[in-house]
Amino acid sequence: MYSITKQFQQQQHAFYGEPYPDLQSRQRRLQQLAVALKAHSNALCEAVATDFGQRSHDETRLLEIAPCLQGISYQLKHLKKWLKPEKRRVHYTFAPASNSVLAQPLGVVGIIVPWNYPIFLALSPLMAALAAGNQVMLKLSEFTPATNKVLQAICQQALGDCVSIIEGDAAVAAEFAALPFDHLLFTGSTAVGYKVMQAAAANLTPVTLELGGKSPVLIAPDANLKRISERLLFGKTANAGQTCVAPDYVLVPRALQQSLIAQLQADFQRFYPNFATNQDYSAVINPRQYQRLQQLLSAAQAAGAELIACAAVDSACYDNRVLPLTLVVNAPADSLLLREEIFGPILPIIPYDSVAEAISYIRQRPKPLALYLMSDDQALIEQVLTQVPAGGVCINETLLHVAQEDLPFGGVGPSGLGHYHGPEGFKRFSHLKAIHKKGRFSSSRFIYPPFDRPLFRALLKWLSR
Structure with missing residues (x-):
C-alpha cells in the first residue's frame, strides 16, 4: 500500500496532466458517480445499518442518498454556466481592454469525513470538488468501516484515479491534514477543527471547516x-x-x-x-x-x-x-x-x-x-x-x-469557516482567476516613465482628482 504522501503526489501528478478538465469530462465524472451511487444504494443502506447497529434503510435513503443524487443533478444542470468566464467591467481609463474571471481548478482537494452521515458528507463535497475540476483525497471515518468499503467501490467504479480513499484513526487523520493540499475541507467537532486548521496553516492551505455547536x-x-x-x-x-x-x-x-x-x-x-x-x-x-x-x-x-x-x-x-x-x-x-x-x-x-x-x-x-x-x-x-x-x-x-x-451551507465563528453547496461550492473549490486583456494598442503607454513629461503630469492630476 502506498503511503498517504505517495498517494498525494500521485494525485498532484494526475492534476498536472489535466489541469483544466473540459465540460464533458466533468459531466462524465458526475454522471458516472450518480450511476454508481444508484447501483450501490442497497449495499450502502446495509453498510450504514451495520456500522450504526440500527439505522433504517429509508432514513439512509432520505437523509443521505437522495440528497446526493439531487446534488449531482444540480451540478450537472449548472456546470456549463459556471464554467463560462464571467465578464467584468473595465474602467474607461484602461480602455480598450477586457476583464474576465475564470474559475480555475485548485489542484488536489482533501476532504475529512465524519461518521454521522458517512455517505452525504463524503459525496456532497466530493461532487463540488469534481465539478470544479479537482483531484480529491477522501479521509473516511474509522467508525464506519462497512460504509467505507462500499464508498471505495463506488469511487473506483465511477472515478478511477480522480479520487483516493484513505482510512485510519486519528493519527492517520492528523497526517492527512498535514499534507500540502490546495484546499482542505473538514467536517466534525470544533475541538478537532482547531487542530485541523493548525495543521493546514503550516502549508498555508486554505480550509473550509464545517463544525457544529449548539443550534x-x-x-x-x-x-x-x-x-x-x-x-x-x-x-x-x-x-x-x-x-x-x-x-x-x-x-x-x-x-x-x-x-x-x-x-x-x-x-x-x-x-x-x-x-x-x-x-x-x-x-x-x-x-x-x-x-x-x-x-x-x-x-x-x-x-x-x-x-x-x-x-x-x-x-x-x-x-x-x-x-x-x-x-x-x-x-x-x-x-x-x-x-x-x-x-x-x-x-x-x-x-x-x-x-x-x-x-x-x-x-x-x-x-x-x-x-x-x-x-x-x-x-x-x-x-x-x-x-x-x-x-x-x-x-x-x-x-x-x-x-x-x-443555498450555501456553512457556519460562522466557532461553528465553521467558509461554506459550500450551490454555486458557492463550485467557487469554494476554484480559484477565481482575474484576467485583464489588451490588444495591439494599450493606453498604458501614457503612464510609462519618464515621469517629467507634461502629458504624464496632466494625466496623473486628472486620475487623482
Whole structure:
C-alpha cells in the first residue's frame, strides 16, 4: 500500500496532466458517480445499518442518498454556466481592454469525513470538488468501516484515479491534514477543527471547516405548538440527533413549556410507536458515544434537572444503544448539557419570559451553525434574521436548509469557516482567476516613465482628482 504522501503526489501528478478538465469530462465524472451511487444504494443502506447497529434503510435513503443524487443533478444542470468566464467591467481609463474571471481548478482537494452521515458528507463535497475540476483525497471515518468499503467501490467504479480513499484513526487523520493540499475541507467537532486548521496553516492551505455547536430553537409566543412540534421533533430525532445542525436546545415562553413537553411526547410516540422494537429509529453509533450521552443525562439529573423520556425502553435498547428522545428541564446553566454540543437525542427545554431575554441568551453564546425560529410574526422574523448571527436559518422548520441545493451551507465563528453547496461550492473549490486583456494598442503607454513629461503630469492630476 502506498503511503498517504505517495498517494498525494500521485494525485498532484494526475492534476498536472489535466489541469483544466473540459465540460464533458466533468459531466462524465458526475454522471458516472450518480450511476454508481444508484447501483450501490442497497449495499450502502446495509453498510450504514451495520456500522450504526440500527439505522433504517429509508432514513439512509432520505437523509443521505437522495440528497446526493439531487446534488449531482444540480451540478450537472449548472456546470456549463459556471464554467463560462464571467465578464467584468473595465474602467474607461484602461480602455480598450477586457476583464474576465475564470474559475480555475485548485489542484488536489482533501476532504475529512465524519461518521454521522458517512455517505452525504463524503459525496456532497466530493461532487463540488469534481465539478470544479479537482483531484480529491477522501479521509473516511474509522467508525464506519462497512460504509467505507462500499464508498471505495463506488469511487473506483465511477472515478478511477480522480479520487483516493484513505482510512485510519486519528493519527492517520492528523497526517492527512498535514499534507500540502490546495484546499482542505473538514467536517466534525470544533475541538478537532482547531487542530485541523493548525495543521493546514503550516502549508498555508486554505480550509473550509464545517463544525457544529449548539443550534437553538426559538419558539415565539405566537407559535402553533401542534404544528411546529413535529417539525422540531423530526430535526431532533433524525439519525437519533447525531446531526451537526440538529436542534440542540429549545427556548420556549414559560407559559407554553408544559404544553410543548406534552406535545413532543405525544408526537414522539406517534413517530416511533412501540419504541423498544421500532426499526425506524437509529442507534447511537458506538458504545463510547452512548456512554457519553448517558453521562450527560446522569450529571444533569444529579445537579437537579428533571429528565423526561419520551418512550419506555427495555434491556435490548441498552444493549443496542437505542436511546429515546429525552427532554431535560431545569438543567443548571453551567452543566455540560448546556455548554457542549449534545449530538444525540437529548433536548434541554429552557423557558423565557420575554423575546428579548431569549435573543440575549442566544447572542451571549458562541455563534451557532443553525438557528430555528418558530413564528409567523414578520417583525420578529426580521429582528432575529438581522440581529442574531448563525450559519443558516430555518423559519418554522428544522434541518431542511441543508437540503436546499441552491443555498450555501456553512457556519460562522466557532461553528465553521467558509461554506459550500450551490454555486458557492463550485467557487469554494476554484480559484477565481482575474484576467485583464489588451490588444495591439494599450493606453498604458501614457503612464510609462519618464515621469517629467507634461502629458504624464496632466494625466496623473486628472486620475487623482
